[in-house]
Amino acid sequence: MKEISKTLLWILSLAVLAGCGTSETQSQASAGGSAVQHVGQSGVKDDQSNPNVVQIAVSSKDHSTLVTALKVADYVDALTNVGPFTVFAPTNAAFDALPAGTLETLTKKENQRKLRDILEYHVLLGVYKPGDFVNGRKMGTADGRSVEVTVDGNGDVFINGGKIIGTVEASNGIIHVIDKVLVPN
Incomplete structure (x- = not known):
């Protein structure tokens, strides 16, 4: 034996x-x-698991500007990781509403850090579902600042004035689609 x-x-x-x-x-x-x-985590091909926040954004025709900004800011791998994350995802229309030239300026190589700071301002660590948003609540963002929640009389939720217009769960968190780009003060 x-x-x-x-x-x-x-x-x-x-x-x-x-x-x-x-x-x-x-x-x-x-x-x-x-x-x-x-390659980073975003380079791993996996068509079997539930999609992560970046994969969901990539598959959305309404978020192509956000995806481009994530790539320029070198923030794709961070949001592809395990998380969990809550991401406030501005639509293309929200980016279009920025003052003329803002997006073009932010996507220049020399402004990569500033763009990343703005994108990190759209991310919370942890998963916050719609019921977790309470009027007046301040929530810490990935860049170390905070956003404020407002709930109106109709039950609509706003993050720093940006209305949540949809919610999608992801394998590494949750995405709340918003109609405004959140710009830190």
Whole structure:
């Protein structure tokens, strides 16, 4: 019985060592092939799981400007991670309502940090469903500031004046579609 256990342990050790060998990509790179390209969490392809907040935004024709801003600000990988996140997602029309030239200025390379700060102002850590929004509540954003909730007499919820017009659950949080871009003071 001891000999069988030793043999199984030896075979298992070989299997583990074989799994630690070089991958095809590593072999190609060392043999003069193309360099290894590292991608973040957003580069992982998974068509089986429920979509995350970024995948939902990408699939929405009403959020193409937001998706472009996330890419320019290098914020896609952060929102693709496990979370959980609550994301206030402005529509394309909300971005169009910004003063002329604002979006063009923010998407310049030299303004990447400022754009990211604005996008982080649209993110809460944790999942906040519609029933969690109470009139007058201040909620901390990912950039360290806070937004204020207003609930009107009709039960409509506003975040810093931006109306929540839809809600979509994601695998790593929840998205509240809003009709305004939230700009921190």
